[in-house]
Amino acid sequence: MAMTGVLRPGHAQMRVLDLAESRRFYRDVLGLVETGEDAQGRVYFKCWDERDHHCLVLREADRAGIDLIGFKVLNAATLDQLERDVQAWGLATERVPAGELLETGERVRFTLPTGHVFELYADKTHVGNGLGQVNPPPWGPAADHGIAPTRLDHCLLYGPNIAANKAFFTQVLGFYLVERIVGPVEAGEPEIAIFLSCSHKTHDIAFVEYPEPGKLHHLSWRMPTWERVLRAGDIMGMNKVPIDIGPTRHGTTRGETIYAWDPSGNRFETFCGGYEPYPDVQPITWTQDGFGHGLDFPHGKLHESFLTIVT
Ligand code: M3P
Ligand code: FE
Numbered sequence: 001m002a003m004t005g006v007l008r009p010g011h012a013q014m015r016v017l018d019l020a021e022s023r024r025f026y027r028d029v030l031g032l033v034e035t036g037e038d039a040q041g042r043v044y045f046k047c048w049d050e051r052d053h054h055c056l057v058l059r060e061a062d063r064a065g066i067d068l069i070g071f072k073v074l075n076a077a078t079l080d081q082l083e084r085d086v087q088a089w090g091l092a093t094e095r096v097p098a099g100e101l102l103e104t105g106e107r108v109r110f111t112l113p114t115g116h117v118f119e120l121y122a123d124k125t126h127v128g129n130g131l132g133q134v135n136p137p138p139w140g141p142a143a144d145h146g147i148a149p150t151r152l153d154h155c156l157l158y159g160p161n162i163a164a165n166k167a168f169f170t171q172v173l174g175f176y177l178v179e180r181i182v183g184p185v186e187a188g189e190p191e192i193a194i195f196l197s198c199s200h201k202t203h204d205i206a207f208v209e210y211p212e213p214g215k216l217h218h219l220s221w222r223m224p225t226w227e228r229v230l231r232a233g234d235i236m237g238m239n240k241v242p243i244d245i246g247p248t249r250h251g252t253t254r255g256e257t258i259y260a261w262d263p264s265g266n267r268f269e270t271f272c273g274g275y276e277p278y279p280d281v282q283p284i285t286w287t288q289d290g291f292g293h294g295l296d297f298p299h300g301k302l303h304e305s306f307l308t309i310v311t
Contacts, residue, residue, distance in 0.1 A: 027045070114159025159209075
Protein backbone atom coordinates (compact mmCIF):
# COMPACT_ATOMS: atom_id res chain seq x y z
CA MET A 1 0.00 0.00 0.00
CA ALA A 2 1.34 3.39 -0.94
CA MET A 3 -0.09 5.53 1.84
CA THR A 4 1.21 4.57 5.26
CA GLY A 5 2.53 6.43 8.28
CA VAL A 6 0.68 9.69 8.93
CA LEU A 7 -2.58 9.68 6.95
CA ARG A 8 -4.38 13.00 7.31
CA PRO A 9 -5.52 15.85 9.52
CA GLY A 10 -8.05 14.19 11.81
CA HIS A 11 -9.16 16.80 14.32
CA ALA A 12 -8.69 20.30 15.60
CA GLN A 13 -9.78 21.55 19.01
CA MET A 14 -10.65 25.23 18.76
CA ARG A 15 -11.43 27.82 21.38
CA VAL A 16 -14.62 29.82 20.95
CA LEU A 17 -15.93 32.72 22.98
CA ASP A 18 -19.63 31.81 23.09
CA LEU A 19 -20.32 28.12 22.71
CA ALA A 20 -24.05 28.42 21.94
CA GLU A 21 -23.45 30.95 19.15
CA SER A 22 -20.53 28.96 17.73
CA ARG A 23 -22.48 25.74 17.86
CA ARG A 24 -25.22 27.31 15.73
CA PHE A 25 -22.63 28.72 13.35
CA TYR A 26 -20.72 25.47 12.80
CA ARG A 27 -23.91 23.42 12.55
CA ASP A 28 -26.22 25.65 10.54
CA VAL A 29 -24.00 28.08 8.60
CA LEU A 30 -20.85 26.02 7.95
CA GLY A 31 -23.14 22.99 7.88
CA LEU A 32 -21.16 20.44 9.88
CA VAL A 33 -22.84 17.46 11.52
CA GLU A 34 -22.93 17.62 15.33
CA THR A 35 -21.83 14.27 16.76
CA GLY A 36 -21.49 14.73 20.50
CA GLU A 37 -20.93 16.74 23.65
CA ASP A 38 -18.67 15.56 26.48
CA ALA A 39 -18.70 15.96 30.25
CA GLN A 40 -16.48 19.05 29.98
CA GLY A 41 -19.04 20.67 27.67
CA ARG A 42 -16.92 20.40 24.53
CA VAL A 43 -19.02 20.03 21.34
CA TYR A 44 -18.01 17.70 18.50
CA PHE A 45 -18.62 17.95 14.75
CA LYS A 46 -17.75 16.13 11.55
CA CYS A 47 -18.16 17.02 7.88
CA TRP A 48 -20.90 15.15 6.11
CA ASP A 49 -18.57 12.99 4.01
CA GLU A 50 -16.13 12.13 6.79
CA ARG A 51 -16.53 8.74 8.36
CA ASP A 52 -14.75 9.07 11.70
CA HIS A 53 -16.62 10.43 14.71
CA HIS A 54 -15.39 14.03 14.58
CA CYS A 55 -12.93 16.45 13.04
CA LEU A 56 -13.72 19.57 15.08
CA VAL A 57 -14.03 20.03 18.83
CA LEU A 58 -15.20 23.38 20.19
CA ARG A 59 -14.19 24.45 23.68
CA GLU A 60 -15.54 27.61 25.26
CA ALA A 61 -12.77 29.90 26.50
CA ASP A 62 -12.10 33.57 27.06
CA ARG A 63 -9.85 33.85 24.00
CA ALA A 64 -10.11 32.43 20.49
CA GLY A 65 -7.47 30.22 18.84
CA ILE A 66 -6.46 26.61 18.56
CA ASP A 67 -5.75 24.20 21.43
CA LEU A 68 -4.40 21.34 19.36
CA ILE A 69 -4.35 19.65 15.99
CA GLY A 70 -4.44 15.86 15.56
CA PHE A 71 -3.37 13.69 12.64
CA LYS A 72 -4.53 10.12 12.18
CA VAL A 73 -1.88 7.44 11.55
CA LEU A 74 -2.35 4.06 9.90
CA ASN A 75 -2.47 1.79 12.96
CA ALA A 76 -1.25 1.24 16.53
CA ALA A 77 2.16 -0.11 15.47
CA THR A 78 2.71 3.05 13.40
CA LEU A 79 1.75 5.17 16.39
CA ASP A 80 4.25 3.35 18.63
CA GLN A 81 7.02 3.71 16.05
CA LEU A 82 6.33 7.40 15.45
CA GLU A 83 6.29 8.03 19.20
CA ARG A 84 9.82 6.62 19.42
CA ASP A 85 10.90 8.62 16.36
CA VAL A 86 9.51 11.88 17.76
CA GLN A 87 11.34 11.29 21.04
CA ALA A 88 14.57 10.40 19.22
CA TRP A 89 14.33 13.68 17.31
CA GLY A 90 14.25 15.44 20.67
CA LEU A 91 10.63 16.30 21.43
CA ALA A 92 9.07 15.18 24.71
CA THR A 93 5.84 13.23 24.25
CA GLU A 94 2.93 12.34 26.49
CA ARG A 95 0.17 9.77 26.03
CA VAL A 96 -3.33 11.17 26.35
CA PRO A 97 -5.64 8.34 27.48
CA ALA A 98 -8.25 6.83 25.19
CA GLY A 99 -11.63 8.48 25.67
CA GLU A 100 -10.26 11.89 26.69
CA LEU A 101 -11.77 12.98 23.39
CA LEU A 102 -15.03 11.14 22.70
CA GLU A 103 -14.72 7.96 20.61
CA THR A 104 -10.95 8.44 20.22
CA GLY A 105 -8.10 6.09 21.13
CA GLU A 106 -4.85 6.98 22.85
CA ARG A 107 -3.09 10.03 21.45
CA VAL A 108 0.63 10.83 21.41
CA ARG A 109 0.96 14.54 22.17
CA PHE A 110 3.93 16.88 21.79
CA THR A 111 4.64 20.53 21.14
CA LEU A 112 6.10 21.60 17.78
CA PRO A 113 9.02 24.04 17.57
CA THR A 114 6.45 26.69 16.50
CA GLY A 115 4.63 26.17 19.81
CA HIS A 116 1.59 24.27 18.50
CA VAL A 117 0.27 21.27 20.40
CA PHE A 118 0.24 18.39 17.93
CA GLU A 119 -1.12 14.87 18.34
CA LEU A 120 -0.98 11.56 16.55
CA TYR A 121 -3.60 8.87 17.05
CA ALA A 122 -4.54 5.61 15.37
CA ASP A 123 -8.14 5.00 16.43
CA LYS A 124 -11.38 6.93 16.22
CA THR A 125 -14.81 5.35 15.97
CA HIS A 126 -16.08 4.90 12.43
CA VAL A 127 -19.58 6.39 12.36
CA GLY A 128 -19.87 6.52 8.57
CA ASN A 129 -21.17 9.30 6.36
CA GLY A 130 -24.79 8.26 6.67
CA LEU A 131 -24.92 6.78 3.18
CA GLY A 132 -24.03 3.21 4.13
CA GLN A 133 -21.24 0.92 2.97
CA VAL A 134 -23.25 -0.99 0.38
CA ASN A 135 -24.54 0.57 -2.86
CA PRO A 136 -24.46 4.08 -1.38
CA PRO A 137 -26.02 7.11 -3.09
CA PRO A 138 -23.49 9.87 -3.92
CA TRP A 139 -24.84 12.30 -1.32
CA GLY A 140 -27.65 12.77 1.17
CA PRO A 141 -29.49 15.58 2.98
CA ALA A 142 -26.45 16.58 5.10
CA ALA A 143 -24.62 17.54 1.88
CA ASP A 144 -27.12 20.35 1.39
CA HIS A 145 -27.31 21.81 4.89
CA GLY A 146 -25.42 25.11 5.06
CA ILE A 147 -22.02 25.42 3.37
CA ALA A 148 -21.48 21.67 3.85
CA PRO A 149 -17.75 21.06 3.25
CA THR A 150 -16.82 17.44 2.61
CA ARG A 151 -13.85 17.26 4.99
CA LEU A 152 -11.32 19.09 7.10
CA ASP A 153 -8.63 19.80 4.49
CA HIS A 154 -5.66 21.52 6.17
CA CYS A 155 -4.64 24.20 8.61
CA LEU A 156 -2.27 27.14 8.35
CA LEU A 157 -0.45 27.88 11.59
CA TYR A 158 1.78 30.82 12.57
CA GLY A 159 4.75 30.60 14.91
CA PRO A 160 8.52 31.00 15.27
CA ASN A 161 11.16 28.66 13.82
CA ILE A 162 9.32 27.08 10.90
CA ALA A 163 12.68 25.77 9.68
CA ALA A 164 12.66 23.35 12.64
CA ASN A 165 9.06 22.35 11.87
CA LYS A 166 10.07 21.64 8.28
CA ALA A 167 12.93 19.41 9.43
CA PHE A 168 10.66 17.62 11.88
CA PHE A 169 7.78 17.02 9.48
CA THR A 170 10.03 15.87 6.63
CA GLN A 171 12.54 13.85 8.66
CA VAL A 172 10.23 12.30 11.25
CA LEU A 173 6.62 12.36 10.09
CA GLY A 174 7.18 11.57 6.39
CA PHE A 175 5.80 14.81 4.95
CA TYR A 176 7.23 16.48 1.83
CA LEU A 177 7.53 20.14 0.85
CA VAL A 178 5.16 21.14 -1.98
CA GLU A 179 5.46 24.95 -2.06
CA ARG A 180 7.23 27.68 -0.15
CA ILE A 181 7.31 31.46 0.08
CA VAL A 182 10.69 33.09 0.60
CA GLY A 183 11.64 36.40 2.20
CA PRO A 184 13.53 39.35 0.72
CA VAL A 185 16.63 38.81 -1.44
CA GLU A 186 18.59 41.13 0.90
CA ALA A 187 17.83 38.74 3.77
CA GLY A 188 18.99 35.73 1.73
CA GLU A 189 15.47 34.58 0.83
CA PRO A 190 14.73 32.60 4.01
CA GLU A 191 11.60 30.46 3.95
CA ILE A 192 8.76 32.44 5.50
CA ALA A 193 5.97 30.00 4.60
CA ILE A 194 6.00 26.25 3.93
CA PHE A 195 3.27 24.01 2.54
CA LEU A 196 3.70 20.37 3.57
CA SER A 197 1.86 17.25 2.43
CA CYS A 198 1.60 13.74 3.85
CA SER A 199 -0.66 12.70 1.00
CA HIS A 200 -1.64 13.58 -2.54
CA LYS A 201 -2.92 17.02 -1.52
CA THR A 202 -1.04 20.29 -2.04
CA HIS A 203 -0.95 20.69 1.71
CA ASP A 204 -2.11 18.89 4.81
CA ILE A 205 -0.51 21.53 7.01
CA ALA A 206 1.26 24.83 6.39
CA PHE A 207 3.29 27.20 8.55
CA VAL A 208 4.16 30.89 8.35
CA GLU A 209 7.07 32.38 10.30
CA TYR A 210 5.73 34.63 13.07
CA PRO A 211 7.22 35.81 16.35
CA GLU A 212 4.39 34.61 18.61
CA PRO A 213 4.11 30.82 19.12
CA GLY A 214 1.03 28.64 18.74
CA LYS A 215 -1.12 30.89 16.57
CA LEU A 216 -3.91 29.90 14.17
CA HIS A 217 -4.24 31.52 10.76
CA HIS A 218 -7.02 29.29 9.45
CA LEU A 219 -8.66 25.91 9.41
CA SER A 220 -9.57 24.96 5.87
CA TRP A 221 -12.71 23.11 4.81
CA ARG A 222 -12.80 21.14 1.57
CA MET A 223 -15.48 22.04 -0.97
CA PRO A 224 -16.12 19.74 -3.95
CA THR A 225 -16.25 22.45 -6.63
CA TRP A 226 -15.62 26.14 -7.33
CA GLU A 227 -19.39 26.58 -7.70
CA ARG A 228 -19.72 25.32 -4.17
CA VAL A 229 -17.11 27.86 -3.01
CA LEU A 230 -19.21 30.62 -4.62
CA ARG A 231 -22.32 29.19 -3.00
CA ALA A 232 -20.45 29.23 0.33
CA GLY A 233 -19.93 32.96 -0.29
CA ASP A 234 -23.68 33.35 -0.91
CA ILE A 235 -24.41 31.63 2.39
CA MET A 236 -21.84 33.84 4.16
CA GLY A 237 -23.62 36.90 2.71
CA MET A 238 -27.04 35.66 3.76
CA ASN A 239 -25.76 35.11 7.30
CA LYS A 240 -23.63 38.27 7.57
CA VAL A 241 -20.45 36.26 8.04
CA PRO A 242 -17.49 38.68 7.76
CA ILE A 243 -15.27 37.81 4.77
CA ASP A 244 -11.51 38.42 4.78
CA ILE A 245 -10.47 37.55 1.20
CA GLY A 246 -12.23 36.12 -1.85
CA PRO A 247 -13.85 34.38 -3.52
CA THR A 248 -10.60 34.14 -5.47
CA ARG A 249 -7.76 31.76 -6.27
CA HIS A 250 -4.47 31.31 -4.44
CA GLY A 251 -1.47 31.11 -6.76
CA THR A 252 0.11 29.04 -4.01
CA THR A 253 -1.42 25.55 -4.33
CA ARG A 254 -3.84 26.91 -7.03
CA GLY A 255 -6.74 26.42 -4.66
CA GLU A 256 -10.00 28.36 -5.02
CA THR A 257 -10.82 30.04 -1.78
CA ILE A 258 -12.73 32.27 0.56
CA TYR A 259 -11.23 33.31 3.91
CA ALA A 260 -13.83 34.38 6.47
CA TRP A 261 -14.23 34.65 10.25
CA ASP A 262 -16.25 32.53 12.63
CA PRO A 263 -18.16 34.29 15.46
CA SER A 264 -15.05 34.24 17.71
CA GLY A 265 -12.74 35.74 15.08
CA ASN A 266 -11.08 32.43 14.15
CA ARG A 267 -10.41 32.52 10.42
CA PHE A 268 -11.68 29.64 8.32
CA GLU A 269 -11.33 28.84 4.64
CA THR A 270 -13.68 27.20 2.16
CA PHE A 271 -11.32 25.68 -0.34
CA CYS A 272 -11.33 23.51 -3.43
CA GLY A 273 -9.11 22.55 -6.32
CA GLY A 274 -5.35 22.56 -6.27
CA TYR A 275 -3.28 19.97 -8.06
CA GLU A 276 -2.17 16.48 -7.04
CA PRO A 277 1.50 16.29 -6.08
CA TYR A 278 3.46 13.13 -5.33
CA PRO A 279 6.41 12.99 -2.91
CA ASP A 280 8.94 13.32 -5.76
CA VAL A 281 7.58 16.79 -6.67
CA GLN A 282 10.07 19.65 -7.03
CA PRO A 283 8.79 22.34 -4.63
CA ILE A 284 7.44 25.57 -6.12
CA THR A 285 8.88 28.82 -4.78
CA TRP A 286 7.06 32.16 -4.45
CA THR A 287 9.36 35.14 -4.09
CA GLN A 288 8.57 38.45 -2.37
CA ASP A 289 7.65 39.84 -5.80
CA GLY A 290 5.25 36.98 -6.36
CA PHE A 291 3.80 36.84 -2.85
CA GLY A 292 0.71 38.92 -3.71
CA HIS A 293 -0.15 36.58 -6.58
CA GLY A 294 0.60 33.59 -4.36
CA LEU A 295 -2.03 34.76 -1.92
CA ASP A 296 -4.59 36.14 -4.38
CA PHE A 297 -3.61 35.33 -7.94
CA PRO A 298 -6.11 37.47 -9.91
CA HIS A 299 -5.52 40.62 -7.85
CA GLY A 300 -1.83 40.09 -7.11
CA LYS A 301 -2.53 41.64 -3.75
CA LEU A 302 -0.70 40.95 -0.52
CA HIS A 303 -3.66 41.58 1.76
CA GLU A 304 -2.51 43.17 5.01
CA SER A 305 -4.83 40.95 7.07
CA PHE A 306 -3.00 37.82 5.87
CA LEU A 307 0.14 38.89 7.69
CA THR A 308 -1.36 40.48 10.77
CA ILE A 309 -4.60 38.80 11.91
CA VAL A 310 -4.26 35.47 13.70
CA THR A 311 -5.90 33.97 16.79
C1 M3P B 1 -3.58 28.92 1.43
C2 M3P B 1 -4.00 27.68 0.89
C3 M3P B 1 -0.24 32.41 0.29
C4 M3P B 1 -1.21 31.38 0.21
C5 M3P B 1 -1.95 30.82 1.14
C6 M3P B 1 -2.65 29.64 0.77
C7 M3P B 1 0.07 33.10 1.51
O1 M3P B 1 -4.18 29.30 2.52
O2 M3P B 1 -4.88 27.09 1.46
O3 M3P B 1 -3.49 27.25 -0.13
O4 M3P B 1 0.38 32.71 -0.65
FE1 FE C 1 -5.52 27.34 3.25
